[in-house]
Amino acid sequence: MSDLQAISGARIFDGQGWHDDAALLTEFGHVSGIVRAADVPAHAERVTLAGGMLVPGxxxxxxxxxxxxxxxxxxxxxxxxxxxxxxxxxxxxxxxxxxxxxxxxxxxxxxxxxxxxxxxxxxxxxxxxxxxxxxxxxxxxxxxxxxxxxxxxxxxxxxxxxxxxxxxxxxxxxxxxxxxxxxxxxxxxxxxxxxxxxxxxxxxxxxxxxxxxxxxxxxxxxxxxxxxxxxxxxxxxxxxxxxxxxxxxxxxxxxxxxxxxxxxxxxxxxxxxxxxxxxxxxxxxxxxxxxxxxxxxxxxxxxxxxxxxxxxxxxxxxxxxxxxxxxxxxxxxxxxxxxxxxxxxxxGIADLHGHLGPGALASFVHLDDARRVSATWISGRQVFQV
Structure with a gap:
């Protein structure tokens, strides 16, 4: 199993702007980047969500x-x-x-x-x-x-x-x-x-x-x-x-x-x-x-x-x-x-928290289209799911 994970299927808010048809890449508990869904590396483990949005924890x-x-x-x-x-x-x-x-x-x-x-x-x-x-x-x-x-x-x-x-x-x-x-x-x-x-x-x-x-x-x-x-x-x-x-x-x-x-x-x-x-x-x-x-x-x-x-x-x-x-x-x-x-x-912890830029902790939330919490990840590990 690859340490690189690609999460797609939802709009992504990185803390500043939105990304559509994109994937959030995480590795070793941190954000590696956000790429087009078509550009996900072949060796990445894929997680596909059913709509909604991914936002910083x-x-x-x-x-x-x-x-x-x-x-x-x-x-x-x-x-x-x-x-x-x-x-x-x-x-x-x-x-x-x-x-x-x-x-x-x-x-x-x-x-x-x-x-x-x-x-x-x-x-x-x-x-x-x-x-x-x-x-x-x-x-x-x-x-x-x-x-x-x-x-x-x-x-x-x-x-x-x-x-x-x-x-x-x-x-x-x-x-x-x-x-x-x-x-x-x-x-x-x-x-x-x-x-x-x-x-x-x-x-x-x-x-x-x-x-x-x-x-x-x-x-x-x-x-x-x-x-x-x-x-x-x-x-x-x-x-x-x-x-x-x-x-x-x-x-x-x-x-x-x-x-x-x-x-x-x-x-x-x-x-x-x-x-x-x-x-x-x-x-x-x-x-x-x-x-x-x-x-x-x-x-x-x-x-x-x-x-x-x-x-x-x-x-x-x-x-x-x-x-x-x-x-x-x-x-x-x-x-x-x-x-x-x-x-x-x-x-004073915005180097790791509060956004999904490269290097931040992979701590994020999946919200459904009604903005209800569907799942939560902390440092790359899912800790809650409806």
């Missing part, structure tokens, strides 16, 4: 759980395996299991699980996202207030040490709870710093971005809003050309009009990209679960605490893409880039 930088597992409740290698497998059925081929604000021992366990997942090469695992505990009480959202605290030198050192154990590390902090010098130290150590759950004003948020933060966590949600005299964190994100921003595109977290306005306002190398902020319910029929001893209920497309506070999202990546395309009105090309290329760029 989705990259989700905020995944709290899936498959019945919440990472906070099961910060283990097996928990990460379950989460990654649950999201593969919705087209996600690279993700960051996300730990919501918790105790130091749980953070330590999560980092150890991440190292084990990297060592085991768990399909879809690309690192961790530690969301908190260094957040704003005023913008805590579902994060437990008793566990929120400013960052100290020991916390900073623990994160820097964790980065050396992980392929990628993203941390969400509030601009007002972490000194710019600490943000600079984290960034210098290779950690991607995101501003979120922050009540900072425009100047403080901008200073955090100038210090080395390059991302914002779930734009509009749990952050100071854009005002006429105080533009807040939202204004700082939109005004900072290099800053990327995650977006929960479910029609509940952010109004469609606000999404359209933000897309028009954002310019520069930083883009708005899609995240699911999914919890343990993804891929299951769960109607409730617990986080830090509090019950979260799933109903009417949302996840909420008993007081009505949104607690993550009842969302998967293919539905986020569909929302951006069908409701917001983006071209399918751009909606797909928001789910794949732009988050890969935000994490």
């Amino acid at each position: 989705f990259v989700d930088l905020q995944v709290n759980g899936g498959g019945g597992v919440l990472f906070n409740n099961d910060p283990t290698l097996s928990g990460i395996r379950t989460i990654c497998a649950a999201h593969a059925q919705f087209g996600t081929t690279a993700l960051l299991p996300t730990l919501i604000t918790d105790t130091v021992p749980v953070n330590v366990a999560a980092i150890a699980a991440g190292k084990a997942a990297a060592d085991a090469a768990v399909p879809g695992f690309i690192g961790l996202h530690l969301e908190g505990p260094h957040l704003s009480l005023a913008r805590k959202g579902t994060h437990h207030p008793d566990l929120i605290r400013p960052m100290d030198a020991e916390d900073c050192a623990r994160l820097i040490a964790a980065r050396a154990e992980l392929p990628n590390l993203l941390v969400t902090v509030a601009a007002e709870t972490v000194e710019p010098a600490m943000i600079a130290a984290l960034q210098a150590a290779g950690i991607v710093v995101s501003i979120g759950h922050s009540d900072a004003g425009f100047d403080v948020a901008t200073a955090a971005f100038e210090a080395g933060a390059t991302m914002a966590t779930h734009l509009f949600n749990a952050m100071s809003q854009l005002g006429n005299r105080e533009p807040g964190v939202v204004g700082a994100v939109l005004a900072s050309p290099h800053v990327h921003a995650g977006l929960i595109a479910d029609g509940i977290h952010v109004h469609p009009a606000a999404i359209r306005a933000a897309l028009r306002a954002k310019h520069g190398t930083g883009h708005i990209f899609l995240v699911t902020d999914a919890m343990s319910q993804t891929g299951t029929d769960l109607t409730s679960f617990t986080l830090n001893g509090r019950t979260i209920t799933r109903a009417n497309g949302a996840l909420r605490l008993d007081d009505g506070t949104l607690a993550g999202a009842d969302l998967d990546m293919i539905n986020a893409v569909e929302f951006m395309h069908s409701t917001i009105g983006l071209t399918l090309d751009e909606a797909l880039r928001m789910a794949a290329l732009y988050p890969a760029e935000a994490m």
Whole structure:
């Protein structure tokens, strides 16, 4: 059997443009190229699909759980395996299991699980996202207030040490709870710093971005809003050309009009990209679960605490893409880039993820003509099929 595989029978989107009557060539887990179907090498193993489209695998930088597992409740290698497998059925081929604000021992366990997942090469695992505990009480959202605290030198050192154990590390902090010098130290150590759950004003948020933060966590949600005299964190994100921003595109977290306005306002190398902020319910029929001893209920497309506070999202990546395309009105090309290329760029991993150019990992999704996931491949291996 040849190591070269040729997949044809579907339109191919490489991350920039479409290819018709073409074949995707993969070899040793990477993309070799895209050629005309008539030019497939004779020795290639052929896979012929029945229509639809092949698109780059989705990259989700905020995944709290899936498959019945919440990472906070099961910060283990097996928990990460379950989460990654649950999201593969919705087209996600690279993700960051996300730990919501918790105790130091749980953070330590999560980092150890991440190292084990990297060592085991768990399909879809690309690192961790530690969301908190260094957040704003005023913008805590579902994060437990008793566990929120400013960052100290020991916390900073623990994160820097964790980065050396992980392929990628993203941390969400509030601009007002972490000194710019600490943000600079984290960034210098290779950690991607995101501003979120922050009540900072425009100047403080901008200073955090100038210090080395390059991302914002779930734009509009749990952050100071854009005002006429105080533009807040939202204004700082939109005004900072290099800053990327995650977006929960479910029609509940952010109004469609606000999404359209933000897309028009954002310019520069930083883009708005899609995240699911999914919890343990993804891929299951769960109607409730617990986080830090509090019950979260799933109903009417949302996840909420008993007081009505949104607690993550009842969302998967293919539905986020569909929302951006069908409701917001983006071209399918751009909606797909928001789910794949732009988050890969935000994490600095676009050499391997988010597109189907030569040398990229052969991680891609087969969508049918109704844009539903039919099959998912990670690094050249099929991990899901309807």
